[in-house]
Structure formats: C-alpha cells, structure tokens
Amino acid sequence: MNNFCYRHYRLNWQERHRLIRNNSNNNIIEMDGVGIRYDQGPEILSNVRLALPKGSFHFLTGQSGAGKTSLLSLMYLAQRPSRGNISIFGHDINFANRSQLASFRRRIGVVFQDFRLLEHLSAFDNVALPLRVCDMDEKEIRKRVTEFLTWVELDHHMYDKASTLSGGEKQRVAIARAVINRPDILLADEPTGNVDSIIAGKLMKLFVELNKIGTTIVIATHSDKIINDFHYPRLHLQNRSLHIYYPESTLVLGDLNV
Amino acid sequence: MSKPNFVPRKQELQLKSENTSLFLQVIISIAVFIFAITLSGVLAVDSMIDNWNRSILGSLTVQIIPSNNLNKEKAVAETLAHQEKVVDFLRSVNGIIKVTPLSDEQLGDLLHPWLGDDVSVSELPIPRIIDVKIDSSVNIDFTQLAKDLSTVSPLASLDNHKLWLNKLIAFADGLKMIATTILLLVSLITSGAIFYTTKMSLGLQHNVIEILHIIGAKDTYVAQQYAKHMGTLGFIGGLGGIIFAVPAIFFIGNLAASIEGGIISDTSLTICDWIIILSLPVFSMIIAVITAYYTVKQTLKKML
Numbered sequence: 001m002n003n004f005c006y007r008h009y010r011l012n013w014q015e016r017h018r019l020i021r022n023n024s025n026n027n028i029i030e031m032d033g034v035g036i037r038y039d040q041g042p043e044i045l046s047n048v049r050l051a052l053p054k055g056s057f058h059f060l061t062g063q064s065g066a067g068k069t070s071l072l073s074l075m076y077l078a079q080r081p082s083r084g085n086i087s088i089f090g091h092d093i094n095f096a097n098r099s100q101l102a103s104f105r106r107r108i109g110v111v112f113q114d115f116r117l118l119e120h121l122s123a124f125d126n127v128a129l130p131l132r133v134c135d136m137d138e139k140e141i142r143k144r145v146t147e148f149l150t151w152v153e154l155d156h157h158m159y160d161k162a163s164t165l166s167g168g169e170k171q172r173v174a175i176a177r178a179v180i181n182r183p184d185i186l187l188a189d190e191p192t193g194n195v196d197s198i199i200a201g202k203l204m205k206l207f208v209e210l211n212k213i214g215t216t217i218v219i220a221t222h223s224d225k226i227i228n229d230f231h232y233p234r235l236h237l238q239n240r241s242l243h244i245y246y247p248e249s250t251l252v253l254g255d256l257n258v
Numbered sequence: 259m260s261k262p263n264f265v266p267r268k269q270e271l272q273l274k275s276e277n278t279s280l281f282l283q284v285i286i287s288i289a290v291f292i293f294a295i296t297l298s299g300v301l302a303v304d305s306m307i308d309n310w311n312r313s314i315l316g317s318l319t320v321q322i323i324p325s326n327n328l329n330k331e332k333a334v335a336e337t338l339a340h341q342e343k344v345v346d347f348l349r350s351v352n353g354i355i356k357v358t359p360l361s362d363e364q365l366g367d368l369l370h371p372w373l374g375d376d377v378s379v380s381e382l383p384i385p386r387i388i389d390v391k392i393d394s395s396v397n398i399d400f401t402q403l404a405k406d407l408s409t410v411s412p413l414a415s416l417d418n419h420k421l422w423l424n425k426l427i428a429f430a431d432g433l434k435m436i437a438t439t440i441l442l443l444v445s446l447i448t449s450g451a452i453f454y455t456t457k458m459s460l461g462l463q464h465n466v467i468e469i470l471h472i473i474g475a476k477d478t479y480v481a482q483q484y485a486k487h488m489g490t491l492g493f494i495g496g497l498g499g500i501i502f503a504v505p506a507i508f509f510i511g512n513l514a515a516s517i518e519g520g521i522i523s524d525t526s527l528t529i530c531d532w533i534i535i536l537s538l539p540v541f542s543m544i545i546a547v548i549t550a551y552y553t554v555k556q557t558l559k560k561m562l
Contacts, residue, residue, distance in 0.1 A: 076472055077472075078468075078471075078472055098476075098477060098558075098559065099476055102471070102474050102475065102476040102477075103474070104474075105471070105472060105473065105474035106473075106474030107474075108474075110472055116465075116469050118270055118466060118469065120268065120272055121268055121270065122268070125267065125268055125270075129270065129469075129470070129473050130473045130474060133470065133473055133474055133475035133476070133479050134474070138267075177473075181474075
C-alpha cells in the first residue's frame, strides 16, 4: 500500500448527499449513515456513506476484523443495518418485502471466502442453484452450466461432489455459481485468498472481463499485489469508518461518486 | 467429464437422511391407525342409527299384557282374546297397512338370546306382541290411538319406539362426540409432530437455507421442498397405519356382529365408509403438506 499512491477524498456530508442524490439512478448500491453492531456490542461500522455506480470496480480493504465481511453482508442483503439506510437497485431495503429482497439477491453474485458450496452436491448442481431457484428450464440450465464450468476449466469435474474438489477448484465453482445468473453486481470476499498466484491472476482477469461487460464489482482483499496490479478505486475500512481512495493514475475529474 | 450421461438432480436440502423422518413416519402411522379405528366407529354408529330409523319409521308395536287370571289356561285364552280384539280394531284404523301378531315361535326367537332354547312361550306370563306397519304418509294421532286402544282392551299398550330410540340416539350421539374429539386430538398431535419435526429440521438445515436465500431463493422454494418431503412421509406413514387398521376394523366388526340381540348386528360399513377410511393416507399427506409448508413460511419470515 505504501508504494502505491492514492488520493484520499474527504467529502463533507452535504457534498456526499448531493452526489448520492444526483446519481441515484446510476447507482447499484447506496448507503447513508449506515451502522452495524451485533447484539449489544459496539458498532463495527459506523456512519458509512457510499454509492457504487453501475459498472464500477472497487477493492475493499482493511485489517482483519475491520468489518469487510460485515459490509459485504449488508451489500448482499444477508442482514439489515443497525441504523441508517441502504438502497439497492434504487429501492430502499427498509421498504422492500421478502419477495422483493429475493429478487434483488438474484441480481447479486457472491463469492465467499470459505466458498459456502453445498458439499453434498456436484459441481454442476452447485453452479445450477441460482438458475434453479429462478425456475429456469432444465435444458437451458444444462447448457448454461456446462458452458460456465468449461469457462472456469472445470468441465472434467462437472459431476464430482464439491466435497472432493481441491481449494482452487472449489473457488472456481463458487465463482461460476456467483456469475451464472449474470448478476448486476459481483461481491467477492478474498476470492484469491486460497489459490496460488497463477490462479489468482486468472481469476482477476475473469473479474476484469466481467466488469468490461457491465458487471459492478467489489472485491475484498488483503493482497497488495493485486491492488497494485489493477488500478481500481479502493474502499478502505479503518476505525469503523469507510475511506475511499483513488489511484492517482486512474483519477478522472468529476468522478467523485464513491 | 467423469459422468457424461444424465445424472439425476439431487435435492439441496438433505431431508431424507434426517433421523427424524422415521420417527415422524411411526407417529403418523400410529395416529392414522387410531384415526381409522375411531372413524370406523363413528361411521358404524352412524349407519346403526340410520338402520334403526329406517326399520322403525313406519312401524309400531302393540303389547298385550298377560291377563292376571290365576288359572293359567284361562289367562292365556283371555290374553289371546284381547289380542284378537285389538287386531280387529287396528285393522279398521285408517293409515294402518298391516297388522301381524307375533306367533309363539317368533316370540321364542326374541327371547332366545336371554332365555336359551328351551322356551315355552305359553308357559310364561309374557306379553303378546303385535307388529303394526303404518303408512308413513298418513299422519296418525298416536295419543288418540293409544286412548282408543285402551278402550278396546285395558291390557293393550302402544309403543311407537320413539322413546327408546331417542335415548339410544342420544347415547350414540354422545359416543360420536367423544370420537370426534379423539379425531380432532389425533389430527392436532399429528400436525404438532410435523410442526416440531419441520422446525427441528429447519435448524439442522440452517446453513443450506442461508445459502439458498443469499442466492435468491424465495421462501416458497424451500417450503415446497419441505412440503414434498413431509407429504411423502405423511402418505407412507398413513399407509402403514391403514395396513394395521383394516384387519383391526374387521376384527372389531366381527366381534360386534357376534353379539346377538339384533342391536349392534347392523353396524357394517358401507363402500362409501371404506373409501373414506382407505383414503386416510391421502388426508395425512395433505395435513403434512399444509403443516410443513406454513411452518417453513412462518419460520423463514423471521430471517431477513
């Protein structure tokens, strides 16, 4: 991080609010004054304000325990904030019913740090899950899943149980599952944490490709190498707050929308 | 590809391998067994009341109390003379179709269950009985008929069966109410067992359900898998219960039929009753499906 130059934006509340409001149609996720705490414990995140524009690519950094996973879980609607508002695809989640929340989740792809595959199912069935919950025709599912598993070079392990796959293979199954439904946003928690640098590079290329075709991407990572190699803005969690850094080389004036 | 051909889809929720499945099947089997026996009892009592009503409607009985003449032969002759008078009178009444005084043999048959084979009706001071068939379309004033009868013969008394039948019906209704309460309780216990098994299973499957949710599965997706699984258990359990219940019903039916006296001998179940009893596994399946479906929906509501 030290050898990489960032410009640190500190916008006042009014400015941020104006930016969020003005660009609300273009934002996939907006957070305003969001705080999160578990039970009666202290707040893990406090007063987070954030707007992720469509098609953006961000890294999410911070020390272990800084709240990266909690922030991601708010983004993939696994929990509600203790305070503040979150809008996703232009809808305030406080006013969304359970059926709407499920529809929003179908537009979000998530890659978990621990993969969270269904171990008793095959790679094929794991990747097919997001399509099956949408009641897609089995023929179409077969076609798409085969295509995606071939894309992540796992076609030879298609019918192997997830429990029998290696860490790297599981990672790729998890990624295929996250993107099979062509989500609007992909959230990945340490997706390169369990793989060697060659596979990590391949995975990053895959994320970049997805971003090029319009998918908004947030990747939580500890890897300085990845952050340095790919010049994307960085959301950094420190002292319960979210700070936003832009790499100097990619800064575009007026693009203050994060 | 290690398996190029079609591989059957596996369910995401591993419900079949849960230990509670067998427990629930046994509970449902026992519940359906009790339900079937009780229900067959209710249906039998129903058909019994129906038979009583049908056989009694349009008939009445006139009784001639034996004369208290100390001379046995004279007493018999007097009683028979009274019977003759009463028969003549009854035949003249408008609305009465048929008057049949019961013969000694018939009276003997009636007394047979209580007094055995060696009954000599003429030896005993028993009332003579006249069976009267009436035209149910004609409205007969029974109070007036009773008065007229006592004028014709002071030994005659009229019984239109209403009194004892009403008492029997009240008794049968009481039995039916108890049976209905049992049926309700058994249904409640079954639903309760399905409810708690589903709840427990939801706890066991929490991780899978969480993943399904994050992927965008709606509550109905999970609820349908539970409903399907519990429905199958409900049906198989119900089938098990019925397999044991049918011979038991036949056994009880045979016991009832062997009781002489004509009171419970007409308790046979109709085809319709049997269809209801044999379709109990379908009912237990429906209860299981509905209970599981709504338990899952209600429980998942508490998740985000």
